[in-house]
Amino acid sequence: MHRTPLRLAAVGVVAGLALAGCTAGPAPDAPVEVTVWHYWDGTNADTFDAMVDEFNASHDDIVVSTSNVPNADFLTKLRASATSKTLPDVAIGDLVWVPQIAQIGTLADLSGMLPADVLSDINPALTAFGTIGGEQVSVPVSANNLGYLYNKTLFEEAGLDPNDPPTTWEELKADGAKIVAATGKQAYELFTQAGDNGEGLTWNFQVNLWQAGGEFLTADNSAAAFNTPAGRTALQYWVDLIDSGISKVGAWGEFGSGNAASATDGSWMVGIWAPDPPFDFGSGTAPYPEDGTPATNLGGEQAMVFENSDEKAAAAAEFLSWFLEPEQVLSWSETTGMLPVTNSIATGDEYLSWVDENQPLLRPYVEQMAVAHARPNTPLYPAISLAFAKEIEKALAGEVSVDDALANAESAVNAVIAKG
Amino acid sequence: MRPRLLGRLARHAVLIAGAAVVVVPFLWMFTTSLQTRAETYTNDSILPTSWHWENYVTAWQxxxxxxxxxxxxxxxxxxxxxxxxxxxxxxxxxxxxxxxxxxxxxxxxxxxxxxxxxxxxxxxxxxxxxxxxxxxxxxxxxxxxxxxxxxxxxxxxxxxxxxxxxxxxxxxxxxxxxxxxxxxxxxxxxxxxxxxxxxxxxxxxxxxxxxxxxxxxxxxxxxxxxxxxxxxxxxxxxxxxxxxxxxxxxxxxxxxxxxxxxxxxxxxxxxxx
Structure with missing residues (x-):
């Protein structure tokens, strides 16, 4: 090799230094630049970028640029940026992050910046979630929720109608027993393990908790509220499913790999699986108890505006207002398969007829938007979720009773809140 | 003759096992890279079952x-x-x-x-x-x-x-x-x-x-x-x-x-x- 690597390397150093960036300041009458960070990939990212191009083409005074930040490190990058005034103007992240992001930087109160008719058209559970300390710190730009997905082939093998999924807990148990008897496979996969963040178990459980009439935390997020008869009903339902062999304790993923006949899963799975289905699958609303109420859990992305400057915040708000106009909500929802965040679109004929024609599997999910709840909007939520799941998984594994698990989870969650 | 043959066999067995430890993850990566998305979740074979070379183009683009x-x-x-x-x-x-x-x-x-x-x-x-x-x-x-x-x-x-x-x-x-x-x-x-x-x-x-x-x-x-x-x-x-x-x-x-x-x-x- 002689000394070539060394020499090449020396050239590299000089080149690297020479390429060091120099950015010019904007001219006085230049358009306002708005930077947006999001974690979308694939179709979602392509669709968003195309819509941003459309916005830029129709707005001379604003230029929006986007940057994709991998979701696993999204908050890390925001935290680093917050130390040095290098935050973006808009962050679009998972709904559950909003309370944490509100602590990382100063978020603009969007209530006065977005038109009132835009805000009032948004699904109320989503706007309520984005209201912290009386301020509208986030608005949703995309939504999804949890429903019932099932394997039609396994339903047929069990002699069940593949187009008639169970709609209640009682039906789910009856169908489940038949599936187990006929196929020997797990009938309904539950999220039984806390893992290292707990949220898979927790947010699935919340669906059944709300359906049974319970609440997860008190309205002001100051204490656990699930150790109630409703909480016992929900947890007993899970334990019964496991005891009867309809569900099994184990790692999540059996339904996706074709080894379980059904699961509670998100609307996004329809979009992911539709182009290349792993098996013939159907969808339904999340089954609820006959004496309870339908409910589901909301996910999706919320947009937050950092107060970098009044000018930039105003331009960012203008972009978000545009993104939430019916035309854009419709095009985002139809292209990505995410659910519309505004009521007028979610219940409007145009979108619903598109769903029926192009993606009928989404129909149950769209209908559920009316009964959807959002998780508690506290920055402690990730820690609460993990503490909860770690106690509940013991009941699912048969190590402690339902009552004890709920009591232990209650003290664990309250301890997290007390610690702050 | 026989002890030497045995010795060589044993040595090769160890070497093959060592090589497998290194190669198997790459083989699995290679197999997975040629599957459809659905197969990656439903198929756990380490040997290639389908040959979707276009995945490389899609990934690159x-x-x-x-x-x-x-x-x-x-x-x-x-x-x-x-x-x-x-x-x-x-x-x-x-x-x-x-x-x-x-x-x-x-x-x-x-x-x-x-x-x-x-x-x-x-x-x-x-x-x-x-x-x-x-x-x-x-x-x-x-x-x-x-x-x-x-x-x-x-x-x-x-x-x-x-x-x-x-x-x-x-x-x-x-x-x-x-x-x-x-x-x-x-x-x-x-x-x-x-x-x-x-x-x-x-x-x-x-x-x-x-x-x-x-x-x-x-x-x-x-x-x-x-x-x-x-x-x-x-x-x-x-x-x-x-x-x-x-x-x-x-x-x-x-x-x-x-x-x-x-x-x-x-x-x-x-x-x-």
Whole structure:
């Protein structure tokens, strides 16, 4: 090799230094630049970028640029940026992050910046979630929720109608027993393990908790509220499913790999699986108890505006207002398969007829938007979720009773809140 | 005859087992990279069951990977060069020169080795941001031009080179830098090769720092590009594996180039160049 690597390397150093960036300041009458960070990939990212191009083409005074930040490190990058005034103007992240992001930087109160008719058209559970300390710190730009997905082939093998999924807990148990008897496979996969963040178990459980009439935390997020008869009903339902062999304790993923006949899963799975289905699958609303109420859990992305400057915040708000106009909500929802965040679109004929024609599997999910709840909007939520799941998984594994698990989870969650 | 045959069989069995440990993960990556997305979740065979070569094209086109490759190469080359030059000069000073506080300074360097990256990453970020280097090659390269590990590695190696060789050169009228360049550097080629491999792998595989200091596709590196396949709503294992296999190639090439220098260097140790 002689000394070539060394020499090449020396050239590299000089080149690297020479390429060091120099950015010019904007001219006085230049358009306002708005930077947006999001974690979308694939179709979602392509669709968003195309819509941003459309916005830029129709707005001379604003230029929006986007940057994709991998979701696993999204908050890390925001935290680093917050130390040095290098935050973006808009962050679009998972709904559950909003309370944490509100602590990382100063978020603009969007209530006065977005038109009132835009805000009032948004699904109320989503706007309520984005209201912290009386301020509208986030608005949703995309939504999804949890429903019932099932394997039609396994339903047929069990002699069940593949187009008639169970709609209640009682039906789910009856169908489940038949599936187990006929196929020997797990009938309904539950999220039984806390893992290292707990949220898979927790947010699935919340669906059944709300359906049974319970609440997860008190309205002001100051204490656990699930150790109630409703909480016992929900947890007993899970334990019964496991005891009867309809569900099994184990790692999540059996339904996706074709080894379980059904699961509670998100609307996004329809979009992911539709182009290349792993098996013939159907969808339904999340089954609820006959004496309870339908409910589901909301996910999706919320947009937050950092107060970098009044000018930039105003331009960012203008972009978000545009993104939430019916035309854009419709095009985002139809292209990505995410659910519309505004009521007028979610219940409007145009979108619903598109769903029926192009993606009928989404129909149950769209209908559920009316009964959807959002998780508690506290920055402690990730820690609460993990503490909860770690106690509940013991009941699912048969190590402690339902009552004890709920009591232990209650003290664990309250301890997290007390610690702050 | 038989014991020898048995011995050879046993040796081969061990070697084959060892090779399998290395090869099987790559084989699995390769198999996965050729499957459809649905197959990656439903099919757990390690042998290829379908041949979707177009996954490589799809993965490549999912993001501006050509630009990402270039950025990773520029960054890695800059960092390797910085390590080879700056680490070597510092290492030589610690190995051969006498100056005040030498031991204390070396101890400080050793102590710095024990500080985890995560402790320094935010201060380093703030510093880079105050220079206006966010989203620039300078931000990617300059903070990592020198590293303690390289200084210690090279210092230890330089210390083993007989001082007599340097004294002889000095008698012949060679300057300090001349000695370094003509005597020490050629003799320490295996150490340089080792450092180059380590530095390249570190820079090429680094994820967090490039993610923090870059925002635009013009400066993103290959590892950040790959992480986009691990989406919030599911992982595209087939594209991730196709992209990862492609991204492994430069590391293997660099390893092969410098490994030859390393082996040759060792074979020539003690021979006057």
């Amino acid at each position: 999912a993001a501006p990977f050509g630009q990402y490759y270039l950025n990773s190469l520029v960054m890695a080359t800059g960092i390797v060069a910085g390590h080879l030059v700056l680490d070597a000069l510092a290492a030589y000073a610690f190995a051969r020169l006498d100056f005040p506080l030498k031991r204390a300074l070396f101890t400080v360097l050793l102590a710095a080795l024990m500080v985890p990256t995560f402790v320094t990453i935010i201060p380093a970020y703030s510093l880079v941001a105050s220079f206006g280097w966010i989203d620039s090659y300078a931000g990617l390269i300059v903070p990592r031009l020198a590293d303690v590990f390289g200084i210690i590695l090279l210092r230890q190696y330089f210390s083993t080179i007989p001082v007599e060789l340097e004294e002889a050169a000095r008698i012949d009228g060679c300057s300090r830098l001349g000695i370094f360049w003509r005597i020490v550097v050629p003799l320490a080629r295996p150490a340089f090769a080792t450092l180059a491999i380590f530095s390249f792998l570190f820079a090429w595989n680094d994820f967090l720092w490039p993610l923090l200091v870059t925002n635009s596709d013009d400066l993103r590196t290959i590892q950040i590009g790959l992480s986009a396949f691990v989406g919030r709503y599911g992982t595209s294992w087939n594209y991730l594996m196709a992209g990862t296999l492609t991204a492994t190639v430069p590391s293997i090439v660099v390893f092969m180039i410098f490994q030859r220098a390393l082996v040759r260097g060792i074979a020539m140790t003690g021979v006057k160049d």
